[in-house]
Each structure stands twice: as C-alpha cells, then as structure tokens.
Amino acid sequence: MNPPPFEISPPDMGPWLAGNTGTPGVWRWVADEPGRHVMVSALVHGNELCGAWAVRDLLSSGLRPRRGTLSVVLANLEAFARFDPQRPHVSRYLHTDLNRVWGDMPWRHDGTATGPEHRRALELLPHVEASDWLLDLHSMHEPGPPLALTGPLAHHAAHAAALGLGALRVADGGHKAGVRLRDHGRYGRAEAQEAFALLVECGYHGARSSVDVALDALARFLELSAVVDAADIPRHWWRDEGPADAPLLVVTDAVTVAPDSVPAFVRPWKSGDRVAKAGTLIGWNAALPVTTPYDDCVLVMPTLLHARPGATLVRFAHEANPS
Ligand SMILES: [Zn+2]
Numbered sequence: 330m331n332p333p334p335f336e337i338s339p340p341d342m343g344p345w346l347a348g349n350t351g352t353p354g355v356w357r358w359v360a361d362e363p364g365r366h367v368m369v370s371a372l373v374h375g376n377e378l379c380g381a382w383a384v385r386d387l388l389s390s391g392l393r394p395r396r397g398t399l400s401v402v403l404a405n406l407e408a409f410a411r412f413d414p415q416r417p418h419v420s421r422y423l424h425t426d427l428n429r430v431w432g433d434m435p436w437r438h439d440g441t442a443t444g445p446e447h448r449r450a451l452e453l454l455p456h457v458e459a460s461d462w463l464l465d466l467h468s469m470h471e472p473g474p475p476l477a478l479t480g481p482l483a484h485h486a487a488h489a490a491a492l493g494l495g496a497l498r499v500a501d502g503g504h505k506a507g508v509r510l511r512d513h514g515r516y517g518r519a520e521a522q523e524a525f526a527l528l529v530e531c532g533y534h535g536a537r538s539s540v541d542v543a544l545d546a547l548a549r550f551l552e553l554s555a556v557v558d559a560a561d562i563p564r565h566w567w568r569d570e571g572p573a574d575a576p577l578l579v580v581t582d583a584v585t586v587a588p589d590s591v592p593a594f595v596r597p598w599k600s601g602d603r604v605a606k607a608g609t610l611i612g613w614n615a616a617l618p619v620t621t622p623y624d625d626c627v628l629v630m631p632t633l634l635h636a637r638p639g640a641t642l643v644r645f646a647h648e649a650n651p652s
Pocket of ligand 1: 467
C-alpha cells in the first residue's frame with residue numbers, strides 16, 4: 330500500500346533551530362504582567378512538518394507574550410534533520426518514539442534509556458514541567474479530518490471545545506506503548522484544573538492543508554490562553570470557516586497490532602467513519618477478526634502504515650452523552 334503523495338517540503342528553520350534558553354530548539358519569552366506559561370511544541374515526530382511551518386511563522390512574526398510566558402519547542406531536531414522527501418515516513422524518530430517516553434519515565438531507572446529521544450526528553454523535561462498550557466502540533470499517517478486529542482480528563486475536553494477548532498474532539502487514554510507528552514505530569518492529573526494540554530492532529534503528514542490547520546489551532550490556542558491579545562495574532566493564521574462544534578468522541582478501545590501479525594482492513598477506513606452495527610467486521614489482526622464493539626461506533630486513526638506489533642491499529646469511540 331503506497332502512502333498518498335507529499336505536497337509539502339520541510340521549512341528551512343535556519344536561525345530558529347538555536348533557541349534562547351540554553352536548550353537547542355527551545356525559545357522562551359516572559360512578559361512583565363503575570364499570566365499562564367503557554368508552551369507550543371512541534372516536531373515531536375520528525376516527519377510532521379505542519380507544526381514546524383506554524384512555529385516558524387510564530388517565531389518569525391516576532392509575537393511576544395503580553396501576559397505570562399510563551400515557550401516554543403522544536404522537539405525532535407535530530408529526526409527532523411534526517412527528513413528525506415523520498416522517504417518522508419522514516420524520520421518519525423531515530424531510536425524511540427519521543428511521544429511514548431513521558432509520565433513516570435521508568436526508562437530513567439531500568440537501563441533502557443539508550444537513545445537520542447531519551448536524552449532529548451530529559452532536556453525538554455524542565456520546560457514541559459514549567460508550562461501550564463500545552464499545544465502539541467502533529468500530523469497523521471493517513472488522510473483524514475483534523476483531530477483534537479484531549480486525553481481522558483473532562484476539563485481538557487471543555488477547553489478544547491472553547492477553542493472552536495472545527496476538529497473532531499477525541500477523549501482518549503493514549504497508547505499501550507508509552508505515555509505521550511500531552512499526558513505528562515500535571516497534564517494527566519484530574520486535580521490539576523489549571524493545566525490544559527491539547528494534541529492536534531492537523532491532517533495527513535504531506536497535506537498542504539495541515540499547515541493551515543496548525544496555524545489556525547495556534548491562533549486560537551494563543552488567544553484563549555490570554556498570553557497575547559487576538560489583535561496581536563496575524564489575521565491569516567485563522568481559517569475562515571466557522572467550525573461546527575461536534576460532540577466529544579470518547580475512545581473506549583485501542584486495538585494493538587498483535588505479535589507476528591500483518592493486519593488488514595476490509596476497506597480503507599478513515600478517522601470519523603461511523604459503523605452502525607455492533608459486531609461489524611473492520612479487518613483482521615493476527616488472523617483474528619476485528620469487529621466493532623457497539624452500535625454507532627466511530628473509528629479513530631485507523632492505519633496500516635506503521636502497523637508493527639505493539640502499535641495502535643485503530644481506536645473505537647462513541648459520542649459522549651450530553652451533560
Ligand atoms: Zn505525531
């Protein structure tokens with residue numbers, strides 16, 4: 330199966346690779362007035378270019394916080410440096426997925442911290458833990474509508490709704506393979522009501538539209554955080570269409586690729602596809618049928634592209650009950 334064509338190339342990050350904090354690729358500005366510490370991160374996966382384009386616009390715009398602190402993080406610079414337009418999917422990471430190493434970080438103590446992503450996570454850790462709000466910009470292996478991944482906590486989903494992104498909002502617990510940046514520390518604790526993290530999947534890795542989605546998410550996030558005023562934000566960052574507020578999708582199951590499995594789907598599914606009947610055959614995993622667990626099941630990020638054992642094949646979700 331061939332991935333769809335790549336329409337975008339990597340931005341020249343030039344002087345923006347350096348950072349101004351002593352950590353390469355990490356920028357921070359502090360306003361005189363108090364306020365939130367807002368972090369925007371891109372390139373947690375080295376081949377997800379939309380966030381790099383958006384962050385380059387942010388950095389070159391000269392935008393500075395009016396209140397609080399603004400941090401900008403270019404996360405996996407080593408993987409990004411190896412981006413190859415002929416093989417755009419292989420520079421996701423070098424050794425370990427940088428979006429599966431957070432949380433309690435057992436790898437710090439059990440001798441498994443061997444790769445550049447472990448070193449990089451420790452460099453980024455104090456910046457992440459100093460932040461109050463986090464926008465983490467990503468893109469996806471497959472074409473599909475933008476997704477706002479809110480994690481399992483209700484106050485994150487509520488803030489995400491207030492952004493008005495027009496993306497499918499998905500409440501999910503992450504991956505068996507490890508903790509995501511967006512779920513790290515306070516961002517994963519229900520009592521930390523002042524903390525808000527959002528992972529936006531802006532569309533397919535190679536889609537030109539993913540850059541527009543990333544900039545729109547950036548504009549809305551900065552405005553809602555109050556770190557800047559709306560009038561400070563370049564007008565062209567916002568997308569024109571007034572997005573409808575779709576119901577929250579709650580992920581109940583993540584199907585993980587089984588050992589020795591070469592999974593298959595009965596048809597090319599995409600995020601947001603809704604399957605009416607429980608027990609409908611979706612595909613095959615280690616020769617076992619994968620079926621929907623309930624009526625009106627919504628598929629989230631079905632993909633065969635990186636379908637190695639232990640990776641997530643598809644997630645099942647239902648609409649949250651209106652409260
Ligand atoms: Zn990603």
